[in-house]
Amino acid sequence: MSNFAQSERQRLTVLLRAAGPDAPTLCTGWTTRDLAAHLVLRERRMDAAAGIRLTPLAGWTARVQEGYRARPYEELLRLFRTGPPVLSPFALPGADEAANVIEHFVHAEDVRRAGEDWQPEAPGAALTEVLWRRLPMLARMEAGRKTPVRLVLRRPDGRAVTVSRRTGAAVEVTGEPGELVLFAFGRGARAEVTVTGPTDAVEALRVVLPFE
Numbered sequence: 001m002s003n004f005a006q007s008e009r010q011r012l013t014v015l016l017r018a019a020g021p022d023a024p025t026l027c028t029g030w031t032t033r034d035l036a037a038h039l040v041l042r043e044r045r046m047d048a049a050a051g052i053r054l055t056p057l058a059g060w061t062a063r064v065q066e067g068y069r070a071r072p073y074e075e076l077l078r079l080f081r082t083g084p085p086v087l088s089p090f091a092l093p094g095a096d097e098a099a100n101v102i103e104h105f106v107h108a109e110d111v112r113r114a115g116e117d118w119q120p121e122a123p124g125a126a127l128t129e130v131l132w133r134r135l136p137m138l139a140r141m142e143a144g145r146k147t148p149v150r151l152v153l154r155r156p157d158g159r160a161v162t163v164s165r166r167t168g169a170a171v172e173v174t175g176e177p178g179e180l181v182l183f184a185f186g187r188g189a190r191a192e193v194t195v196t197g198p199t200d201a202v203e204a205l206r207v208v209l210p211f212e
Contacts, residue, residue, distance in 0.1 A: 004127050005097045006083075008104035012039075013081040015111040021073035026110040026187050035107060036076040037068035042103075043084040101127075102134055105178065106185050113190040120192055123178050132177040136161045139184035146208040149201040153180045171197035171205050183211065 021033040030038070041064055042049050051061025068076060084090035090099060105123070112118055123131065132155070139153060144163045150170040154160040155177060162170075163184070173183055175193035182191040188211030195202055195211055 003097060004130050005100035005104060007127075008101060008108055009081065009083065012104050012108040012111065013077055015108055016080075017074075017077055019111055019114075023111070024114045025107075026114050026190060027107075032111060033069055033073055033076070034065075035110065036073065036080060037065045037071075039107065040068050040076055040079045041065050043088050043090045044079065046089065101130055102138055102181060102185075105131065106182060106187070109178075109182055109187065109190075113187070118190070122176060128177050131181050132159075135177060135181055135184065136163075139163045139180070142186070143184040143209060148204045148208065149197070151205065153184065155180075169198045169201055171195065171201050173211075183209065186210070188212070 016032050016036055019032045021031065021036075023032045025032055025035050027035055027038075038052075041061070042052065045064050048057075048061045048064035051057030051059070083096065090096050105127075112121070122128070135153065139161060140163055143151060147164045148166070149164065150166045150168055151163040152160050152170050152172045153163055154172050154174045156174060160172075161180075173180065173188075173193050173195050175183065175191060179191045179193050182188070183193050186209060188209050191211065193211065195205070197205075
């Protein structure tokens, strides 16, 4: 059975190492060192990881992340590459694959697409289908809570996911599954997608999910 979370973990490690600790990423305000510290914290410090989502705990998360950030960069990469420790929830059977395929894919592209000379690079067919299967739930969690308009994500072959069922005319975003994942996670400015719909609705969407 393929383990896409693991293969994307290794790809992300390679990209982080090649970029070095001070390279930009698509995570606003974060260098590659910041991103590496975040990845390690998320799997190894569950007491601090909650602050990634919960604003009242964000200060504690930032302090713990800064502690990791101060460690040697190569140590952070080793901790991330070797995966979660035995006592981490991410080490439970199936948890890594369930929780990390999209996480690792998005962050790998955060590193790869941060430079001005990046080129499109489609994931393999099998990973593409995994991303498509995971997209509906995650897009509704990420993009659905932000968008002020009815939003539909569509593949070039016509298959579509309705992310937000708000009233009014729909805005459609068309692209390959990996590109739609990046759009839903706020990376639309570097995603290869086409956005169509009424001008006012498209502009309202652009405010919360920027795109070219």
